[in-house]
Amino acid sequence: MEKTLYQIFKTFFKVGTLLLGGGYVILPLLQSELVEKRNWIDDNELCEYYALSQSIPGLIAANLSIFVGYKLRKIPGAIVAIIGIVLPAFVSIVIIARLMEEIIRLKFMQSIFWGVGIGVLILLFLAVKEMWKKSIVDKFTCWIFFITFILSAGFKAPPATIIILAIFIGIWIQYQKKIEGQE
Amino acid sequence: MIIYLKLFLEFFHIGLFSFGGGYATLPFLYHLADVQKWYTTKQLTDMIALSSITPGPLGVNVATFAGFKTAGILGALVSTGSVILPSFILVIIISKLLEQFKHNKYVRSVIYVLKPTGCGLLAAVGVDMFINSINLFGMLLLGGLFFASMTEKRDPLFYLGVSALVGLIAGFFNLTG
Numbered sequence: 001m002e003k004t005l006y007q008i009f010k011t012f013f014k015v016g017t018l019l020l021g022g023g024y025v026i027l028p029l030l031q032s033e034l035v036e037k038r039n040w041i042d043d044n045e046l047c048e049y050y051a052l053s054q055s056i057p058g059l060i061a062a063n064l065s066i067f068v069g070y071k072l073r074k075i076p077g078a079i080v081a082i083i084g085i086v087l088p089a090f091v092s093i094v095i096i097a098r099l100m101e102e103i104i105r106l107k108f109m110q111s112i113f114w115g116v117g118i119g120v121l122i123l124l125f126l127a128v129k130e131m132w133k134k135s136i137v138d139k140f141t142c143w144i145f146f147i148t149f150i151l152s153a154g155f156k157a158p159p160a161t162i163i164i165l166a167i168f169i170g171i172w173i174q175y176q177k178k179i180e181g182q183e
Numbered sequence: 184m185i186i187y188l189k190l191f192l193e194f195f196h197i198g199l200f201s202f203g204g205g206y207a208t209l210p211f212l213y214h215l216a217d218v219q220k221w222y223t224t225k226q227l228t229d230m231i232a233l234s235s236i237t238p239g240p241l242g243v244n245v246a247t248f249a250g251f252k253t254a255g256i257l258g259a260l261v262s263t264g265s266v267i268l269p270s271f272i273l274v275i276i277i278s279k280l281l282e283q284f285k286h287n288k289y290v291r292s293v294i295y296v297l298k299p300t301g302c303g304l305l306a307a308v309g310v311d312m313f314i315n316s317i318n319l320f321g322m323l324l325l326g327g328l329f330f331a332s333m334t335e336k337r338d339p340l341f342y343l344g345v346s347a348l349v350g351l352i353a354g355f356f357n358l359t360g
Contacts (some may be wrong), residue, residue, distance in 0.1 A: 001277040001339065004244070004326075006313050008275065016238055016239060016249055017238050018237050018238070018339060018340055018343070018345055019240065020236060020237075020238060022198065022220070022234065022235065022240065022241050023240030023241065023242070024241075024308055027260070027305075029339050032338055040275065044250070045227075046296060047249060047301075048294055048298065051294065051300065051301035051303055052277065052297065053301075054272050054297075054304055055297055055300075055301070056274070057201060057202050057269060057270075058199070058269055058270035058273065059198070059201070059242040059243065059266070059270060060240075060241075062240060062242040062243070062266075062267050062271075062280065063273075063274055065268050066270055067274050068254065070274065070275060070278045075275065078271065078275060078277075078278075080269065082267060085239070085240075085268065086239065086243055086263060088238040088239060088249050088282055089237065089238050089239020089240065089244055089247065089263075090239070090243070090244045092238055093239075093244050093259070094247065094251055096233070096237065097247075097248055097252060100226070100230070100233060101226075101229065102204040103228040103233065103267075104229045104232060104233060107354060108351055109236070109349045109352060110232075110354065110359070111348050111351050111355075112236055112350050112351055112354075113235050113350070113360075114235060114353070114354070114359040115324070115347045115348065115349050115350015116235050116236055116343060116346055117235060117316045117346075117350075118316070118317075118321050118324045118325055118328070118346045118349075118350070119322075119328065119343045119344075119345065119346030120203070120235070120343075121309060121313055121316070121317075121325055122328040122329060122332060122342050123339055123342055123343070124308065124312070124327060125235065125306060125309060125329070125332075126332060128231040128302060128305050128306045128309060131301065131302040131305065132296070134298065136299055136302065137229060141298070141299040142299070144296055144299040144300055144303070145302055145306075146303070147303070148300045148303025148304060148307070149303040149304075149310075149324075150308050150347050152304055152307035153306075153307035153310050157203065159202050159207065159304055160202035161296070163202070163300065165295050166293075166297050167297070167307045168297070168345050169306045170289070170293030170294070171289055171290045171292065171295035173292050173295075173296070174288050174289045174291075176295075177292075178288075181236045182245075
């Protein structure tokens with residue numbers, strides 16, 4: 001499918017509409033819409049952008065949409081992508097803002113929140129699985145995964161600290177290689 | 184006029200300093216409830232629950248909500264735009280740098296480490312959510328969805344739709360507590 005600005009907007013609007021249960025679900029949604037259905041980018045690029053989106057401040061879903069939009073059609077692409085992602089959120093909140101307390105109190109709504117929460121878990125699992133395939137390529141990256149996981153889930157280390165550490169490790173590895181190469 | 188400026192500053196600040204997505208914005212948002220009175224803590228908690236069935240990232244949902252409550256549609260536009268603006272500037276700068284230094288060995292090496300790090304962080308979010316939200320019936324539903332994902336590749340909408348429906352039914356039998 002052609003990467004016109006309109007098509008980019010439409011695709012991100014669809015993803016924005018399906019973005020339930022928080023921004024984390026954006027990875028499997030973009031995988032399904034952009035990689036599988038439209039072939040606009042490949043899995044590897046998407047994972048790279050996702051890793052970068054987590055490494056900088058800001059909402060991950062917003063960061064990722066801007067990365068992908070820019071990749072597709074530079075700055076205009078980035079603008080329509082982020083508008084597409086945010087618009088459904090914006091409109092739905094404006095509509096329900098006044099009714100929020102009534103909606104929250106409805107028992108069947110609570111049940112739906114609960115169900116969607118479980119659906120989000122499986123989507124997260126699938127996202128991790130897909131990202132694992134693209135990012136754990138050797139023993140070393142496997143160690144990095146488990147150390148990150150333990151620091152974050154076990155010790156509640158702030159993501160920013162972990163990311164800064166990771167960046168230093170990346171630079172250090174390359175520096176070591178360079179030194180060894182010179183010897 | 185001053186209210187728009189305040190909305191802009193507060194939400195720009197959140198967009199610039201929240202690291203690690205949705206959960207990371209929560210402390211800022213609770214703090215905001217204390218200092219600015221744009222919404223109450225109770226409203227924020229409701230909003231977090233509600234944002235699981237409204238589209239979009241939690242940060243955007245709360246920004247829109249706070250802006251709308253304090254200054255109507257224009258306020259909502261200002262706060263939502265402000266929470267996104269730092270992302271936009273940063274990502275464009277990084278994208279441009281990446282184009283230039285795509286093959287730089289240091290850049291490759293950093294990305295090589297950042298990818299498994301990102302994967303680990305996402306897994307930690309998943310486990311956290313799992314521990315906080317699961318009960319016995321939830322395990323059954325999750326197991327069923329897991330089985331469904333093994334047999335065939337499905338659209339994300341399938342999982343969200345099925346789980347919302349099962350949640351709705353389970354609610355009638357008081358299985359969601």
